[in-house]
Amino acid sequence: MVDAGIGRLLIASLHQGIADIVPVRLPFYENWLTPPGLSSGRKFGLAPLHAVLSFLRLEGESTYTQIMHRAGGYAGEWAFDELSPFRRALVWRSPAFLRVRTALWLSRGMIRQTFRGSTSRVTIKKGVGTIELSGSIFCEVRETTDRPMCAFYCAALARFLERFGIAAAVDVSACRAARGGRCTMAIAIRDPRAAESAAQTA
Numbered sequence: 228m229v230d231a232g233i234g235r236l237l238i239a240s241l242h243q244g245i246a247d248i249v250p251v252r253l254p255f256y257e258n259w260l261t262p263p264g265l266s267s268g269r270k271f272g273l274a275p276l277h278a279v280l281s282f283l284r285l286e287g288e289s290t291y292t293q294i295m296h297r298a299g300g301y302a303g304e305w306a307f308d309e310l311s312p313f314r315r316a317l318v319w320r321s322p323a324f325l326r327v328r329t330a331l332w333l334s335r336g337m338i339r340q341t342f343r344g345s346t347s348r349v350t351i352k353k354g355v356g357t358i359e360l361s362g363s364i365f366c367e368v369r370e371t372t373d374r375p376m377c378a379f380y381c382a383a384l385a386r387f388l389e390r391f392g393i394a395a396a397v398d399v400s401a402c403r404a405a406r407g408g409r410c411t412m413a414i415a416i417r418d419p420r421a422a423e424s425a426a427q428t429a
Contacts, residue, residue, distance in 0.1 A: 232343030233276055236302055237364070240341075240383075241279065244298030249290060256282070280365060284376075292378050295365075299382025306337035306383070307390040318391055327416060330391040331356050334384055341383075356395075356414035358384065363410045366403040377402050377410050384414065 242260055246253050259275035283291050307315070310333070318329050331349045338347045338360065345362040358380075365376045381397040388395045394417035401411040 233273070233364075234340045234342060236305055236337075237276075237341040240298040240301040240305065241294075243301050244294045244296075245283075247297050248294045249286065252286070276364065277367065280367075288374065295378035296382040299379040299384075300386045302341060302379070303337065303383040303386030303388075304390065306340055307387055309340075315391075326391060327351065327356070327388075327393055330388050330393055331358070331414070334358070334387050337383060337387055338380065341379075351414075356416070357400075358412045358414065360410040360412070363403065366410055377412060380410070381412055384412065388414070 238260060242253075242256075245256050245260075256279055260279045283294060286294070314333075318326055318333070321329060328351060331351060335347045335349060335358075338345050338358075342362070342364045345360060345364065347361070348359045350357045360377070360380065363377060363380070365379055377399045381399060385395055385397045388397075396415045396417060398413050398415075399410070400413045401409065403410050
């Protein structure tokens with residue numbers, strides 16, 4: 228059973244990301260992180276998740292980032308798949324500017340699916356979206372770092388938008404773990420028609 232507001236989407240995507248990037252290390256991480264355990268009555272709380280994230284950071288910057296990008300991609304993919312067919316079709320049939328805005332609004336639900344302690348605020352202006360994230364589980368660190376820890380959400384958002392036919396570059400512009408206050412991600416829409424339409428209505 229998942230506890231403390233931690234979503235199954237987060238657990239499953241992290242597990243698969245580790246399996247893809249460092250498969251030989253997976254048995255070690257399965258001491259804390261194993262999807263089969265979620266259906267066996269075992270509670271999965273914040274303490275084991277913090278342990279997993281702490282050990283992942285010790286794997287090195289490159290490996291950590293690769294795992295987070297892969298896991299985030301899975302989260303975005305699976306969150307899209309969990310939307311109702313009606314909702315997906317409704318967004319797809321919308322004009323470009325509305326599709327961008329609606330997809331970004333729906334991405335807030337994806338963030339909540341990973342960890343209910345996180346809240347987000349979405350804005351879009353002149354083809355550039357911004358998501359301000361409070362309570363990121365990845366940024367709960369004892370000491371500040373010299374690099375942002377939000378790679379998971381960048382990859383998740385990019386993949387989620389991509390499934391709606393929206394090509395976007397998602398980058399961290401501020402990170403709480405790196406003395407950035409709230410975690411903030413800038414989303415540049417690469418589709419010229421979508422970006423132009425969004426700018427005209429901002």
